[in-house]
Amino acid sequence: MELSIKYDPSKVEDKWYAWWLENRFFHSEPDGREPYTIVIPPPNVTGILHMGHVLNNTLNDVLIRKARMDGKNACWVPGTDHASIATENKVVAKLKGMGISKEDISREEFLRHAWAWKEEHGNKILLQLRKLGASCDWDRTRFTMDPDLSKAVTETFVYFYKKGLIYRGVRMVNWDPEGHTAVSDEEVVYKDTKRHLYYVRYFVSDGEGHPTDKYLTVATTRPETIMADAAVSVNPNDERYLWLRGKKVLVPLVGREIPVIEDDYVSIDFGTGCLKVTPAHDPHDYEIGLRHNLPIISVIDDRGKLTEEAVVLVGEDRFQAQKDVVGLLEAAGNLDHIEDYSSPVGYSERTNAAIEPMLSTQWFLKMGELSKNALEAVESGNVKLIPDKYRNTYRHWMENVRDWCISRQLWWGQQIPAWYLPDGRFVVESDAEKALEAARELDPAIKAEDLRQDPDVLDTWFSSWLWPISVFDPEKPGHPERESNPDLAYYYPTNDLVTGPDILFFWVARMIMAGDVFMSDVPFRNVYLTGIVRDKLGRKMSKQLGNSPDPLDLVAKYGADAVRIGMLLCSSAGNDIFYDESMVEQGRNFCGKIWNSWRLVSGWSVDEGAPQSEACRSAVKWFDNLLSRTIAEVEDNYSKFRISDALMAIYRLFWDSYCSWYLEIVKPVWGESIDRATLDATVTFFDKLLRLIHPVMPFITEELWQAMAPRKEGETIMFQPTPKAGEIDRKFLAGFDITQGAVIGVRGIRAQKQIPPKQTLGLHLEGKTVPELNPVLEKLANVELLEKVPEGPASSFIVGTVQCSVPLSGLVDSSEELGRLEAELARQKSFLEGVRRKLGNAGFVAHAPEAVIAGERKKEADALSRIEALEKTIASLSK
């Protein structure tokens, strides 16, 4: 088959992907082989492919393809996450565009819209993954809200409730006024925010609700919550405020009388030492309120607007209200002064709205026992975190985690399986029927229509923490005692999980918890945490900055293999990734190199009768050894998840060693043929190289592998075994290093003296070499090896311990050459001196291990022989 000069991925990639699908090569069923399983970190259904996905899924695909070629039964389960807040927001926004407000439609109607949205857009990201070459078992595609997966979530809820681990209670939660829902502590991001510290005067009451002329001043960042104040607190040890003991003060603007209380929480040296206590709108104040039995006055509602209880500015948005309250305070003479101030403010991870601490009734899952066991799984090494620096972070979190708020005031998600009786009591059951039964035990008169299901849904992570279990056996979650189905029994625990450190707690830790409870085993053995993809200036990729390229554009421009290579090249393990398009170019260039190397070999004609030259035989021997050595290195890198190092090792083997050295040796001169033995070896090498690099570059390798030779129906490189390392002759490899050094040296002389490559030169070697390699040297450097030390002017250099001289009558400026040699001689002498100083050091000889001393002695001997050779050359030159 004739190959085009340039590799064109667009003509190749879709063809092979379709063919792989057609043959169901990605599909896995349990069998006698060892399983190798990965579950995809399910992207949001709202998602579109970004560079983070590219990194993550390329790594996943490399691992899964490698395992497949290693003979394992590789199964990569794909799917998507319903992402309740993100998706609900999208749908609300879409409805808004259609002039529909969520408030105006029923839950059922809203969910119809949401499902329609999911059907239309939800598959997009999975289709995009195919462009990357991801070899997922698409037959196993799952969605966290598939009916059976939702059922798994419900059963899990019921399980934990009946175990007494889930409870319902009034707590101070993180309220997202934009998403109109509570969010968990983990979904709050704190950002330093410029704000103001308002110093406000509270006048002391005369006892009958009238102000006296005495006042105290509190510092607050949230004047709009003043109307919700339940007390003012000072530290009991603060002598400045002893006079306030037992007094009451008046809340500015509303004139309500509140007590001055004393609490240790208040710092004497912050602000004025007086704290306004607002139990409804601050977690600490809430705690103080509990201690002092203070009333709870809510002035901000779930939309972030002031309530009736605020008395002033009712109905105004909280941010506007802050400005207006300040104005009112000033007008009323209560504002002392304002300072600039910066402090962390919590924002909702999903909507970026400022979090409003708010009291509400929510469902919680107790974390105590769960987090203890999940911590143990990592501490004991049953789950390995890579890089392991994350173990600290993980431990710290697991030791400090608070109960998980799992209810969300949303519609998109699994509705909480709790049903309320008219009297407020409730039952928790997996469906309405069972709930009715249970309710009748409480009250036999209850009818189905009397029951009302809790309107809230569960946190998305409450479904994705079951993912590694429920994708295989949705019946299992909630029922640890039940026997696993054959898929779950075979594929669980999965092997490796590749994901970002940003969801270590959200997802990874919680999967470990769920695995422990329902499977009594970890969900995966290794967690490879990738870095965050940044642009080359180190900025996070974001839509706002517009610094994130569309991966599909890159694939269209450079090909998927190039994008995969580019991504891996800049992603050393555990570090953030500084993405630069030039890396993708490098990937594309590599494709071109591979392509052309086959064009060369495929064009050779073979002379069946021709004997193999010595140079060819040595080259084959060398490359065979080098291949083995590199395979060993690559395997070692893979085992440590050093994927980019593995890639680089293959890259150099392919480009430098195979193309630039090996092929240059065996390449027949124009018009001549190659012998059979060398050709066969060359083709075998190429085949092994393709297989080695296939996990990283699936498309071009399939194309070339199919082009190399006629293949049987349905035969693919995907299932060819990973090449194995053979015996390694290290002496021979070292000998080749000398040969290479000599070739480079001669080329250097040519470049320096402008001697054309076609002009054959003489070369004399002095020192230990591998004679088998001499023909290689002669061919590559275009030299004739000389038996004797050349007479007359020569240019010389040293490789290792071998002195190389190239006689160059007429071309050598002997004084220049002499100068160079003498400088080299001086360098060698000072090196020798250093080594001898070491060897002369009694401490060194006494303490250092044998091997090190032997090494130093060898260095000494080598230096001596080099010095001798140099001196000889200098002597002959100065004649």
Next chain:
RNA sequence: GAGGCUUUAGCUCAGCUGGUUCAGAGCGCUUGCUUGACAGGCAAGAGGUCAGCAGUUCAAAUCUGCUAAGCCUCACCA
């Protein structure tokens, strides 16, 4: 505020248990090549006081301490 990580060539990073001629790789850069596979290429080069200081040791890029810069995680002094 508390923990952790990082600092090696212009850039991105290797360098494992201190000792192998240890100061490396890729990219970039410089110079020369219309060389019968490939200019997306070939060949030859230049580039670093291993962040700084002190210590341990026969021996330090590697271990310890301090300093500086950058990053991450956790933590709502109103």
